[in-house]
Amino acid sequence: MSINPALSLVDAHCHLNFTDFDNDRILVIERARGIGISRILIPAIDLVTSRSALKFASQFPEVFAAVGVHPNSGMTWTKETLSEIKLMADETKVVAIGEIGLDYYRDHTPKEVQRKILIQQLELAADLGLPVIIHNRDATDDIVDILRDWYVTLKRIGSKLVNYPGEMHSYSAGLDTARMMVDLNFKLGITGPVTFRNSQLLQSVVISLPLESLLLETDAPYLTPDPYRGKRNEPANVRIVAEKIAELKNCSPGLVAKITTESADQLFDWRVMH
Numbered sequence: 001m002s003i004n005p006a007l008s009l010v011d012a013h014c015h016l017n018f019t020d021f022d023n024d025r026i027l028v029i030e031r032a033r034g035i036g037i038s039r040i041l042i043p044a045i046d047l048v049t050s051r052s053a054l055k056f057a058s059q060f061p062e063v064f065a066a067v068g069v070h071p072n073s074g075m076t077w078t079k080e081t082l083s084e085i086k087l088m089a090d091e092t093k094v095v096a097i098g099e100i101g102l103d104y105y106r107d108h109t110p111k112e113v114q115r116k117i118l119i120q121q122l123e124l125a126a127d128l129g130l131p132v133i134i135h136n137r138d139a140t141d142d143i144v145d146i147l148r149d150w151y152v153t154l155k156r157i158g159s160k161l162v163n164y165p166g167e168m169h170s171y172s173a174g175l176d177t178a179r180m181m182v183d184l185n186f187k188l189g190i191t192g193p194v195t196f197r198n199s200q201l202l203q204s205v206v207i208s209l210p211l212e213s214l215l216l217e218t219d220a221p222y223l224t225p226d227p228y229r230g231k232r233n234e235p236a237n238v239r240i241v242a243e244k245i246a247e248l249k250n251c252s253p254g255l256v257a258k259i260t261t262e263s264a265d266q267l268f269d270w271r272v273m274h
Contacts, residue, residue, distance in 0.1 A: 007257040008038040009242065010264040011235040013099075013133065013169055013189055013217035016042050016063065017052040020221040020232055029060055032235040038062055038261070039270060040235050043099040043133050043169070045070035047081060050088050057093040064270060066096035066133050074109030074117050082120055089128055095268040097125040098133025099169060102146075105137040115142065122150045125166075126159055131267055132166035134186075140173045144180060151184045164267045170219050171205065178205045182213045187267055189217040192225035192233060195244045206248050211259045215267070216241050 011032070021028055032040060042057065043066040044050035053065035067088045069077055088094060100121045102114050109117075125132045136143045147165075154162045168181055171188040178188060193199045194206060206214065218241070220233035225240040239253075242260070246253040 007036050007254055008261045009036050009238055009257050010039040010041075010216060010261050011037055011218050011220075011238045012039075012041050012167065012215040012264050012268075013043055013191070014040050014220045014235050015045075015049075015222075016040060016220070016235070017049055017056050018221060021234075025056075028234050028236075029062070033062070035236050035239050036257070037235055037238065039064060039264065039268075041066060041095065041264075041268065043096070044068050045099060046073040046076050047084055050085065054088060054091055054094065057091075064093050064095045064268065065091070066098040067094055068097045068100045068121050068133075069117060070099050070135060071101055071103040071114040071118070072106055072108040074113050077113070077117055082124060085121070086124055086128070089124070089130060094130070095270060096131050096133050096166070097121055097128070098166075099135045100132060101135030101169075102139035102143050103135060103137040104139040104142075111142075114139075115146065118146060119150075122146070126150070126154060126157065126161065129160055131161060131164055133189075134166055134168050135170075136168060136173065140177055144177060147181070147184060147186070167215055167267060170217060170223065172202060174201060175205050175208055178209060178213075182209060187215045187263055188213055189215045190241055190245060191217045191219045192223040192229070192237065192241060194241060194248075195225040196229070197226075203248055206245055211245075211249060211251070211256065212263055214245065214260055215264055216245075216256075216260045 042053040050067035057065040167187040170191040224233035
């Protein structure tokens, strides 16, 4: 069973500004429109990609941007970086701070530097009232501790982010952690690996959690779902992720599209004005 193109879908995480799309970006967006994608969110990994995310968000009505510095780009951080992120975050099509977080799998940035940068960007998000997009690779314990402390701060200051603080991008940790993050009102981004035969852990998370706690992502050009694994990913493939979630949860793809789009709308607000 496939999704009716009349239904609205959201790709909540797509690096559409990467050079992989330089030759056919417009065609990629047209294919996304053709299968009913109403919103595409481009996350940044550094200041350069923050600017390019904003550039493409200004060119295409369905494209929005997040700004921030990824942990693997942490060595680009200077004393001016935070103020530059803050300035860009004031643009009307910026709907989140991200992609930020911790990555202990790769050794591009010392762990203590990653943690410091993450905390500064979380504080900025709280000041601006913008949700966060969290990258986590092999750093679950530290991520949970930092986000739990941040959430306590949000409650203390009466932030509107208490209800919609952010999303865990391309979720890959276990069910216990997933439940902890959902208890903190975080959404879990589900990407192409949910379609892989060896992804029983991720599939069990999807089966066990409410549909309302999930978002659809491609992480294009990466994490291409079956049956296109090994090829460049693109936003139109978010349909395949939705259909797999529907299969796992024994519901219609249309319901997955409806609920995940509503969740993305609530989280990112797609605000016209800040």
